[in-house]
Amino acid sequence: MTAAPRIVEVGGGVPYRIAIGPGLLADGAALAGHVRGRHVLLVSDSTVAPLYVATVREALHAARPDLLVGTFVLPAGESSKTLANFGAAIEAMATLGATRDACIFALGGGVVGDLAGFAAACWMRGVDCVQLPTTLLSMVDSSVGGKTAVDIAQGKNLVGAFHPPRAVFADTSTLRTLPARELRAGLAEVIKYGALGDPGLFHWLEAERERLLAGDEAALAQAIASSCEHKAAIVERDPLERGERALLNLGHTFGHAIETEQGYGSPHNANLNHGEAVAVGMVLAARLSAGLGIAEAADADRLASLLGAYGLPTTLPSGLTPAALLARMRLDKKNLAGRLRLVLWRGIGRAEVVPDVDESAVLAVLSG
Template sequence: MSSASPLHSGPRIVAVGGERPYDIAIAPGLLADGAALAAQVRGKHVLLVSDSTVAPLYAGAVREALHAARSELVIGTFVLPAGESSKTLANFSAAIDVLAGLGATRDACVFALGGGVVGDLAGFAAACWMRGVDCVQLPTTLLSMVDSSVGGKTAVDIAQGKNLVGAFHPPRAVFADTDTLRTLPARELRAGLAEVIKYGAIRDERFFRWLQAERTALLAGDAETLALAIAASCEHKAEIVERDPLEKGERALLNLGHTFGHAIETEQGYGSPDNDNLNHGEAVAVGMVLAARLSADLGMAPAADTERLETLLQAFGLPTAIPAGLAPDALLARMRLDKKNQAGRLRLVLWRGIGQAEVVADVDEQPVLAVLGGC
């Protein structure tokens, strides 16, 4: 089980158990703690992966902190263009080339400094180099702090779909420096809050109500309220990942809204800072509403809970409708490639109401198509 220390006594620690246990540290100033960061490096080779938005802000400080703690470290840097469109096999290959150029040995460590794109690609490179080297996640977005940095899912996208090429590779440690949220654009903060809301939707109605009550503080970026939300989200995810590290059962619940959301992202061509396509958190927000509507249409859940979810997402400034111009049949075709599907049949995360998600196999496509078409 996960455990958390009080906020006032230093970093809040959430422990992820299982075969390869690790800790998630949540506190301000963690990127400057060179001793803690360097303690995760078993050898002398480090690859610091970041993106064009985050690297100018924090990469230099992380390098300096590591070198101050251990001057013998050989540190390489690989910087991606910011945005989901960079999470490609070509950039994965480029990261591998940097590891090769470093002469990185099996005791090397990859540091993923950034959001979910950086974390996923860097983690996949770490999983594959010499059949697996250490990876330390340094998430700098709310979304990556509460979701993608935890649990060891790593992947890249291909034209046919999101995260279709990847591996399970748990991190050695996660350091969520909440100071980085101060530089996070408002849109990205809201996107992260979509994943926070997800935890209330799938398993904790009390947390759902707390989010309703703390909406103003969360949207204002109040540091203590955000830290509480991050810790609660990580505790929920840690408890599930401990029991189901390879997503054979319960862990699929963490994907509420994701099958619909990934289809939207893929069909739009993925969001980036330079376009108006939905980013991941926004697409998940829409996907959760679609999953709730489908649950109501199938007689599984009260329609009133769909309305509660939609109202909360809208209160956080998140979209709840499919963007114009996306054809229902095209979205359904994308959903057929979802990794949860079995024997060519849709397998979706639906719910019985707020806090009561479940995995439903063999879902008929007609009601899904009706939901996608707004019928």
Template sequence: MSAARTVAVGGAVPYSIEIGPGLLDDGARLAAHARGRHALLLSDSHVAPLYAARVEAALRAARPDLRIAAHVMPAGESHKTLASFAAAIDALAALGATRDATVYALGGGVVGDLAGFAAACWMRGVDCVQLPTTLLAMVDSSVGGKTAVDIPQGKNLVGAFHPPRAVFADTGALRTLPARELRAGLAEVAKYGAIRDPLFFQWLEAEREALLAGDDRVLAEAIARSCEHKAGIVERDPLEKGERALLNLGHTFGHAIEAEQGYAGVGSDALNHGEAVAVGMVLAARLSAALGMAPDEDTVRLGRLLHALGLPIRLPAGLAPEALLARMRLDKKNLAGRLRLVLWRGIGRAEVVPDVDEARVLELLAD
């Protein structure tokens, strides 16, 4: 197995992110983070047939004393619900998981969010090891400890901060990732360049064809640089009181689109999370330009990169502007009922803008 790259996340609860091929088969590494005798391997109906048996076998070989149970949830954002959370809790109860148990989250962002939330709540908090299998989860949701489920009123409205004990991003898993999901992950990669790193943005423009082709070296570099950015921000602002909000560029718009479309199920025509965020970033850039904060040419450049990465950059048809705005009012960044958005001054210069005029947002959404 090739040597893994390691990104350290500091702060009150430090942990490491390991990036490289073959990590899902490295039982010694995975089991090193199981403090007790109970482990719940939580996955979904897409990922479990590909990797669950391998991970379980690796864990058992390294720790024969470990009692392992597998819980498989239906795949898709539409199943990131309180009902699925309850089923995960039932699985922990059936295992007899004690306070030193470990939950292994094997899958994409939906699995990672739900497994992390279940770990945060079982006996007021047990360990969670994130095993992301999608690019989006590797560079975003598996890092930082934000866990949640969706409710009909909005995305991620019920959750908790619960940092993982470790993150293992096995780049070999990206070989089985559908092309659409790879592109969705590239939206979150592009976000890091957009909010704080113009040179990374420029690198993505130069390497866009290699990224889309799934080049191992280029993807590993993109994952590591994205994780380094997020790790630094999370270390400085673990509970999203300030700088960490910048990671939500495009997300207020994107979450509203997802909620209004009913969340993308398996085989759905609705935008998935990365696609919705891509549209949301362009909307945020357009709003910034309309407010006189940023040059139009940076909006064009962002749209050009996202389009080249195979991502949508316009609102889907049939979404009512008033309904989207109502969803945006439920965003967790808002304060005192006033709209608070992440906008930018141009590529690499994002900022949180309080008290955004809703009329300007509505005008944008209706355009």
């Protein structure tokens, strides 16, 4: 008999539940319980759809034979998170005849979750969205908190909306088919939670590296639950990122600049993917903190050592110029009045938002 899933409650003005455990994509009664009307659009990508769309569709129809279920499949990869594909998802809702009680199911990683959530936020000024993350990174980060967006040439996630999901189902069975590189990318975001606010989690990640990298389901479920609990608590207090929630972006200002400058990575090219870029970004933020005299260099070394032990990059890729990266960072959504506002730290577990960061110090770190 399958054990009951772990549940993480997200409170605040729009409360919802995160269920974590194996076999959740086949639980039609649980999935269909969040569909208020008759129209469902399954949004997925070309990697995930062949693996799981049929399972979800059959589960929904078994529980609710009256449902009209459409499918919209994106090419896999960050380069698909565009306004054009957002428009195509909206067209798919129109073709389905979706009404205001429709529901979009986001079945995939962060790209699918972000784009599908944004489509749900905009169709008829907002319909329900259920997140079905299938990568570790999306389970611990992008599926939780209601941030939805697409990318444009000038930067990541610059066009979007806050739209909390109706529910999140993190089916850990899907991690069995996850490539090792994608597993490591997700673990970068787990490490982020320890680095920004939980030294105990950081120490646990140092101790449990072998189990996590081997894909041990119990260890991964614990990592997912801990990450979601941290994010849920912060999101509940600051749903629209007007203060504390910005801490969740530790490493992301540097990381997004790297991704944008490289042209967005995919599972099949040498460019850094999101988790890898965030890993480099966290080390740069830690080294900048040391350079500004607010943290010890030894803490930055410990962070770099842990990320490296998980097979993650810790230095800038070749071919990126400091001036170009700084120009990308100036477009970051956290900046105020044209001044850099970065998430830095005072050591492991003590992140903070630092306003008006000196650009020359940032350039020095980017220059190595």
